Amino acid sequence: xxxxxxxxxxxxxxxxxxxxxxxxxxxxxxxxxxxxxxxxxxxxxxxxxxxxxxxxxxxxxxxxxxxxxxxxxxxxxxxxxxxxxxxxxxxxxxxxxxxxxxxxxxxxxxxxxxxxxxxxxxxxxxxxxxxxxxxxxxxxxxxxxxxxxxxxxxxxxxxxxxxxxxxxxxxxxxxxxxxxxxxxxxxxxxxxxxxxxxxxxxxxxxxxxxxxxxxxxxxxxxxxxxxxxxxxxxxxxxxxxxxxxxxxxxxxxxxxxxxxxxxxxxxxxxxxxxxxxxxxxxxxxxxxxxxxxxxxxxxxxxxxxxxxxxxxxxxxxxxxxxxxxxxxxxxxxxxxxxxxxxxxxxxxxxxxxxxxxxxxxxxxxxxxxxxxxxxxxxxxxxxxx
Numbered sequence: 515x516x517x518x519x520x521x522x523x524x525x526x527x528x529x530x531x532x533x534x535x536x537x538x539x540x541x542x543x544x545x546x547x548x549x550x551x552x553x554x555x556x557x558x559x560x561x562x563x564x565x566x567x568x569x570x571x572x573x574x575x576x577x578x579x580x581x582x583x584x585x586x587x588x589x590x591x592x593x594x595x596x597x598x599x600x601x602x603x604x605x606x607x608x609x610x611x612x613x614x615x616x617x618x619x620x621x622x623x624x625x626x627x628x629x630x631x632x633x634x635x636x637x638x639x640x641x642x643x644x645x646x647x648x649x650x651x652x653x654x655x656x657x658x659x660x661x662x663x664x665x666x667x668x669x670x671x672x673x674x675x676x677x678x679x680x681x682x683x684x685x686x687x688x689x690x691x692x693x694x695x696x697x698x699x700x701x702x703x704x705x706x707x708x709x710x711x712x713x714x715x716x717x718x719x720x721x722x723x724x725x726x727x728x729x730x731x732x733x734x735x736x737x738x739x740x741x742x743x744x745x746x747x748x749x750x751x752x753x754x755x756x757x758x759x760x761x762x763x764x765x766x767x768x769x770x771x772x773x774x775x776x777x778x779x780x781x782x783x784x785x786x787x788x789x790x791x792x793x794x795x796x797x798x799x800x801x802x803x804x805x806x807x808x809x810x811x812x813x814x815x816x817x818x819x820x821x822x823x824x825x826x827x828x829x830x831x832x833x834x835x836x837x838x839x840x841x842x843x844x845x846x847x848x849x850x851x852x853x854x855x856x857x858x859x860x861x862x863x864x865x866x867x868x869x870x871x872x873x874x875x876x877x878x879x880x881x882x883x884x885x886x887x888x889x890x891x892x893x894x895x896x897x898x899x
Contacts, residue, residue, distance in 0.1 A: 523783055525694045525759050529774040532571060534693040536655070539565060540578040540683035540749075542699040545765035546613075547581045552588035553616055557765065561698070562620040564768040565660070569626065574655045576690065578663045578683040579617070585609030610664065617662050629659040632666035638685060638798045641791075651690050684749035688756050688793040695753045695760040696771070697746050702764040704728070704743065704779040719781045722751070750781040752797060757787035788892070795852050795892040799839040803832025803859055804849075805885070812844045816851060816893055821884035824865040824873065834859050842886070853891035856883060 525534060541561055547553050565575050583595065583602055586609025596602055610632070618628045631651065637643045654661045665682055680697065687695040707713030707729045719725065730743045750760035763771050763778025770777050788796070807815065811826025822842065834840055835858045842851040857865065865873055865881065874882035 523693045523758050523787070526782070527780060528761060528771055528776050528778075531568075531573075531694070531761075531772060532774055534568070534573045536574040536576070536690065536692045537568065537694055537696055538576045538578060538683055538687040538690070538692040539696040539768075540679055540698065541580065541765055542679070543580040543584040544700045545698060546579070547584035552609075553581065553585045553612060555616060558616050559620050561765055561768060562617070562624070564772055566621070566624045566626065567769065568772050569624075569660070576651065576655070576661045576663060576686060576692070577617075578679055578686055579613065580664070580679045581613050582606045582610040582664055585613045613664075614662060617660075621660055627657075627659045629654045629661045631661045631663045633663060633682065634666045635798075638689075638794070641794065644689075644794050644798065648689050651686075655690075678745045680745040680749040681752070684752040684760075685793075685797055687753050687758055688788070688797065691787070692753075692758060695749065695758060696768075697749060697760060697762040698765040698768055699746065699762075700764055701743065701762075702767055702778060704747065704762055716779050717776070719750070719779060721782075721784060754781050754783050755785040756793060756796070757783050757785050759783040792892045795839065795854070795890075796894060799852065801841050801852060802834035802838040803830065804841040804843055805830060805855070805862075806843050806845070806847075807850075809845060812850060815842065815888075815891070816844075819888055819893070821888045822853065822886040822891070823870060824862070824885055825867055825869050827862070827866050827885065830859055830862050830866075832859065836861075840886075842891075849894060851891055851893045853886035855886055856890075857885055 524530060531537070546557055546561070565577060568575055583605045586605030586607070587593070587595065589608050589612070590605055592601070592605065596605065610630075614628065614630050621628045631647075631654070633647060637647055651661055663682065663686055665679060683695060683697070686692075703715035703717075704719070705713040705715055706727065713729070716724070716728065725747065730747060746762055750762065753760050760781040761771060761778055762781070767777045805822070805827050806829035807822065807826045808828050811822065814820045814826065815822050828845075832840070834855060836856055838855060839852055840855050841849045842853060843849045862885070864877070865885070868876075870882045870884075
């Protein structure tokens with residue numbers, strides 16, 4: 515990972531967007547499509563124009579675009595978003611091509627080349643394909659293209675999928691170390707309650723405490739979209755915990771935002787900028803089990819950022835092999851970290867409570883090493899929505 519990518523974001527407000535080197539911009543289905551007419555060409559062209567104003571300043575743009583399923587409804591004669599997976603896959607297969615065709619044509623009018631990048635959760639939970647996705651996006655940006663990212667809804671399964679493009683956008687921003695994540699929808703800001711009931715817009719979120727008392731509403735699946743304000747706030751929390759700020763406003767105000775106007779809601783970056791491997795461990799990797807550790811190990815591993823030794827482990831949950839990702843929980847059951855274990859669940863029971871020197875003398879030199887090395891571990895910031 516380059517020094518440029520690991521350097522923290524300098525974006526502290528909308529006014530700083532002019533100096534952004536790389537942005538991930540997510541746009542929702544409701545901002546691009548309608549149930550009556552498929553893709554809204556006018557809305558898409560306005561979005562592209564706004565993105566091009568950023569690119570003209572030298573900012574690299576990765577566009578995470580919803581709308582494939584919604585775009586496929588009208589051509590297939592469907593009046594509402596289908597609930598069954600097969601129909602959603604069919605609509606996505608039709609709509610993705612239409613959506614990309616419009617992006618290709620509109621960006622080409624500005625002299626820009628578009629690249630389609632379709633991802634599934636499987637692409638990002640396996641270390642090898644995760645690295646490949648990073649390499650591909652980096653190369654596309656280096657070649658001056660505009661990657662248009664979407665979940666590969668045509669092949670994604672109900673059991674393994676991102677579920678909404680807000681989370682996909684957050685994980686993409688972490689993957690490529692964007693300077694900020696822009697979340698565009700049909701809502702102009704985060705409100706502290708329903709606007710129809712007197713809710714007021716929130717201009718800035720500095721910490722999770724600022725979300726206390728904010729009514730986010732249910733996870734939406736009405737109309738053409740699948741998300742809602744809950745998923746947008748979750749996405750903002752993912753990136754801010756990783757040292758990247760987020761800005762939320764409506765697609766109609768995108769140009770004003772990119773011009774540096776203080777519109778929408780700004781989520782301050784709070785956490786430390788992580789490398790790609792740490793971001794993968796924190797947000798993408800599937801865990802196969804759990805290690806329970808004592809207070810001393812919590813102090814050493816979580817607060818002291820040391821490797822996890824067998825002496826501090828008090829219990830094991832689940833079945834896993836060496837090289838699997840496991841959770842690390844304290845005495846109260848709170849998950850404090852995740853890491854790649856060097857030993858399987860069948861090897862560990864005989865090691866609990868023992869020093870590495872004792873294990874080396876009893877079992878051999880291969881056991882004189884940490885269960886999870888600090889380089890293979892990520893400490894988690896607890897989030898709640």
